[in-house]
Amino acid sequence: MASSPAVAAAGPEDLFAPEVIADPYAYFGRLRESDPIHWNPRAEMWIVTRYEDLVWLLRHHELFSSAVIRNDRRPPHPPIHPEDRTLFEQVRAFRSDQLVESDRPPHQAMRSAVHEYFTPQAMESWRPFVRRAVAELLDEVEPRGRMDVLEALAAPLPVRVITQMMGVPEEDREHLRHLADKLLYINRGEPDRMQYLMEGIRGMIEYVSPKVDERAQAPSDDFISVLAQAEKDGVFTRHQVLVNTALLLFAGHETTMNLICNGTLAFIRHPDQWERLRADPAGAVRLATEECLRYDPPVKSTQRIAAKDVERRGKTIRKGDRIRWIMAAANRDPRAFDDPDRFDVGRQPNPHVSFGAGIHYCLGASLARIEGQEVFSALAERFGSLRLEGEELVYQPSIQFRSLTSLPVAWD
Amino acid sequence: MRKLRITVDHDLCMGAAQCVGLAPGVFQHDENRQSVVVDPAGASEELILKAASYCPTGAIEVVDTETGEQLFPSKR
Numbered sequence: 148m149a150s151s152p153a154v155a156a157a158g159p160e161d162l163f164a165p166e167v168i169a170d171p172y173a174y175f176g177r178l179r180e181s182d183p184i185h186w187n188p189r190a191e192m193w194i195v196t197r198y199e200d201l202v203w204l205l206r207h208h209e210l211f212s213s214a215v216i217r218n219d220r221r222p223p224h225p226p227i228h229p230e231d232r233t234l235f236e237q238v239r240a241f242r243s244d245q246l247v248e249s250d251r252p253p254h255q256a257m258r259s260a261v262h263e264y265f266t267p268q269a270m271e272s273w274r275p276f277v278r279r280a281v282a283e284l285l286d287e288v289e290p291r292g293r294m295d296v297l298e299a300l301a302a303p304l305p306v307r308v309i310t311q312m313m314g315v316p317e318e319d320r321e322h323l324r325h326l327a328d329k330l331l332y333i334n335r336g337e338p339d340r341m342q343y344l345m346e347g348i349r350g351m352i353e354y355v356s357p358k359v360d361e362r363a364q365a366p367s368d369d370f371i372s373v374l375a376q377a378e379k380d381g382v383f384t385r386h387q388v389l390v391n392t393a394l395l396l397f398a399g400h401e402t403t404m405n406l407i408c409n410g411t412l413a414f415i416r417h418p419d420q421w422e423r424l425r426a427d428p429a430g431a432v433r434l435a436t437e438e439c440l441r442y443d444p445p446v447k448s449t450q451r452i453a454a455k456d457v458e459r460r461g462k463t464i465r466k467g468d469r470i471r472w473i474m475a476a477a478n479r480d481p482r483a484f485d486d487p488d489r490f491d492v493g494r495q496p497n498p499h500v501s502f503g504a505g506i507h508y509c510l511g512a513s514l515a516r517i518e519g520q521e522v523f524s525a526l527a528e529r530f531g532s533l534r535l536e537g538e539e540l541v542y543q544p545s546i547q548f549r550s551l552t553s554l555p556v557a558w559d
Numbered sequence: 560m561r562k563l564r565i566t567v568d569h570d571l572c573m574g575a576a577q578c579v580g581l582a583p584g585v586f587q588h589d590e591n592r593q594s595v596v597v598d599p600a601g602a603s604e605e606l607i608l609k610a611a612s613y614c615p616t617g618a619i620e621v622v623d624t625e626t627g628e629q630l631f632p633s634k635r
Contacts, residue, residue: 206574206592255580262577267617268632496570505592508575508615 160189162546163225163336169542171447171549172488175476184462190224192450192469193462196476198483198500200459204451204472205505211451211470212250213507217243218452219469225336234341241348242333244390247398247507250454254506257387260377261510264370270513273308277521280307285525293536293557301407301554304518305400313396314369315358326350327397334547351393359388370395399511401548402445406519408551410439411526412540413490415533415556420492425531428524435492436519441499442490445515447475447549449503474500475549530558560604562624565596565611571618578610578619586610594618604630 161167167174178185179196187194195204204211212218216239227235242248246257263269284303288294306324310317329347332340355371362375371392377383383391414421424431448471457464464470478499479487502509509515526533536555543550565585567578572593578586579594584601586594602610611619611631621631 202574202591259580262613265615266612267615268612498570498573500573502573502615504573504575506574506576508573510615512615 160187162187162190163544168544171473171475172479175473176479179473179476179480184460184464186462190469190471191221192224192471193464195470195472196480198477198480201472201474201477201500202504203459204470205500205503205507208251208506210453210455210457212454213254213451214243214248214250215450215452215469216248218467220467221469226338227341228338231339231341234345238341238344238348241352241390244384244387245394246391246510247394251506256382257377258506258510260380260382261370261373261391264373265510265513267513270517273312273514274517274521276311277304277308277517278525280304281521281525285529289529292559293555296408296411296554296556297404297551298553300522301404301411304407304522305403308514308518309396309399312370313358313392314362314367314371319354322350323354323396324400326354327400330393330397331401331543331545331548331550334545336544336546347397348393351396352389355389355392355396359385359392395511399514401550402511403515403518405445405548405550406436406439406515407522408554409443409445409549410436410519410523411533411556412535412551412554413439413442414523414526415535417490418532420490421527421532423492424523425527428527431492432520432524432527433516434495434497436516436523437497437499438490438492438494439519439523440501441478441484441494441497443549444474444478444499444501445549446501446547447545448473448547471546474503533558560600563599563604563607563630564622564624565599565607566620566622567594567596568618568620569593571616572614573616573618575615577613577615581610581613582606 175196178194183197183200185194195201223235249257281304284300288299302324306320310320310323326347329343332343358371359375362372363378366372366376374383374388374392378385378388414424424435451470451472453464453466453468453470455466478501481487502512533556536557538555541552543552574588574592576588579588582602585596585598585607587597589595607621608631611621617632619631620629622629
């Protein structure tokens with residue numbers, strides 16, 4: 148609704164305004180309908196919101212580079228403390244070596260080296276582990292009659308899965324979760340965020356360096372060994388192995404947390420859809436999980452930087468311009484989805500862009516799907532009805548992640 | 560070599576281009592950057608099945624034309 152108070156209050160295009168953080172669908176939905184390729188002067192970036200445009204942009208990687216951190220010469224937005232400029236350069240050096248920040252041609256060989264580990268079939272072999280982990284976590288809280296979904300389930304589950312994949316010991320989980328939390332200051336608004344980020348990066352490098360040394364000497368079947376082999380094959384440098392091990396450790400963390408929390412919240416707010424899932428959890432959960440991904444996606448938006456001058460819808464995007472593409476708006480585009488604001492667990496087809504599109508399509512998508520499916524089917528099997536416990540829901544002040552700070556629920 | 564019928568579901572194809580990278584003789588992108596089959600005999604069966612399994616969205620189906628047996632995704 149173009150005239151809703153939330154939109155009016157967003158006024159000077161502050162992408163971190165509380166109203167926009169609380170309800171990105173109103174603000175970005177209005178942009179999608181009125182100015183789908185929109186220049187935001189405050190953030191100095193293009194905001195792309197229509198489904199058709201997102202898919203076009205993501206599939207033209209030669210026009211829109213992923214090497215944003217390396218090539219963006221504008222100062223960080225929002226501003227950081229001036230004295231943190233050196234930290235910013237250190238963060239930039241680290242992030243520039245991430246797979247997600249690389250372009251072809253190097254990206255193709257790098258992606259190929261790790262892709263096989265994450266194919267849908269390969270990830271199916273992890274389903275029993277995920278199912279067991281979900282059951283253990285829920286067994287612990289079920290007798291209490293209430294839980295914070297984030298603390299009890301959504302946060303610990305991905306850490307268990309990722310640490311198992313990395314072949315690192317259980318007792319390191321808490322340390323890694325702590326580091327992952329610091330790395331989540333990427334794309335937040337706090338002026339001191341570089342300090343947390345760099346602490347997280349240093350901690351990760353310190354933690355993974357000896358593991359990489361070990362796996363290079365004595366390979367195993369874990370994911371670090373896959374990267375260590377890629378280094379031997381000349382595809383990755385040692386620094387890239389370290390950076391991408393760290394990337395994998397946190398990339399699957401916040402995103403999975405958000406899928407679990409946002410999906411659970413959608414079910415609570417749509418009891419009729421919860422009943423549809425409960426009627427046949429095993430049969431309905433695959434499409435239902437896709438709808439959770441579409442309806443309130445874990446990642447709201449991501450960035451590219453123009454590699455050339457590009458014309459689209461009468462606008463000229465100049466080489467070097469930043470572009471933020473809003474999955475949360477594209478997934479609700481009425482040109483691509485019938486009745487897009489309706490949460491419909493049977494929706495099919497459901498070609499949402501919550502995992503992106505094109506050559507950078509989320510490497511961990513199959514794992515995320517399995518984690519979501521196992522959580523939602525287990526919840527549906529165990530709990531007749533879930534209800535919110537009082538408190539107002541608060542989202543992290545991130546332009547990238549759609550992250551609840553907690554999700555307290557109860558059941559009878 | 561047996562004849563294969565290879566289909567790409569465009570409701571699912573997200574243009575990740577893994578199939579094009581592995582078996583460019585079989586898969587190419589159309590103007591929307593979705594995969595299309597240009598020659599079902601353009602690579603070995605082994606490579607075609609690998610390309611199908613690499614699809615992150617499971618958009619590719621491979622069937623033995625003569626027997627009708629679905630080779631990918633394999634029926635459980």
